[in-house]
Amino acid sequence: MAICKVGPFGHPSGKIGNMVFYMLNGQPVCRSKGKPGKPSLKQLANRQAMAVAMDLLKPMKDFINVSFKRESEGSVKNPHNLATSYNKKQALTGDYPNITIDYSKVILSKGTLEMAADLKVSKGTDGLNLSWNSSIAENGVEDDILMVAVSHPTKKRASLFLNAAKRGDGSCFVPLDREWMMTAQMEVYVCLKSANEQLISDSAYVGNVNGLPESSLEKAEKEHYKVIKARFDQVATEYEHKKMDYAEGVIETKAFRYLEKEYQVLKEKLKHLPGKPS
Structure with missing residues (x-):
């Protein structure tokens, strides 16, 4: 009722x-309210898009609550709603059921404050070194505060630094206290906020650290290559062993020709087969 x-x-x-x-x-x-019917393809695609976006953004909740705070004020949307909306539209790539994140297009803040230029990241012993151009061309002050978000996608976690440094510092060190953090995939983002948190910049993608993990397709291709390569090695050994006997007329011609044909087919196949070790 x-x-x-x-x-x-x-x-x-x-x-x-x-x-x-x-x-x-x-x-x-x-x-x-009630039991839903069978979902359409568009519904399935939307569900996967939402799940992919949530996996990325959920660990960065504290960052987003600050970076989208001003934009969400006075609206019916909260900071996480805004972040989800932006990234579902801008940062997803591929079609269902293979929707993934384009990390270079992720949006973690939107604002009018000038963003720093010449952003760079490098890996240190137990953390990340960040640097940027501290000069100001349009708006902002040296006391603007750098916020840093380091996404660890393979772990569905993030390392957040809401007061990492001041714009005027030009560089900072971001400590990472877990051993796995230094070897797993990292995607690094920054933005600047004014000291009173009334202004914020657009977020910027600084870059990837440690590369990307293998996709399921790449793993399958490598496994398939290993199977074909193992069979080729077996055939090649037998072929080389019997080649001299065939030349001397010791073995039957038909059986050897079958072996030779398989050897040649496998050898040619391996030249073009994906999954070959680099």
């Missing part, structure tokens, strides 16, 4: 039939 607190023409609160009415961030919302 639903209740209309402000009369028959107001927004109800509760259940009417298979519809549920409630307030969300000051906005009246209505959704259906």
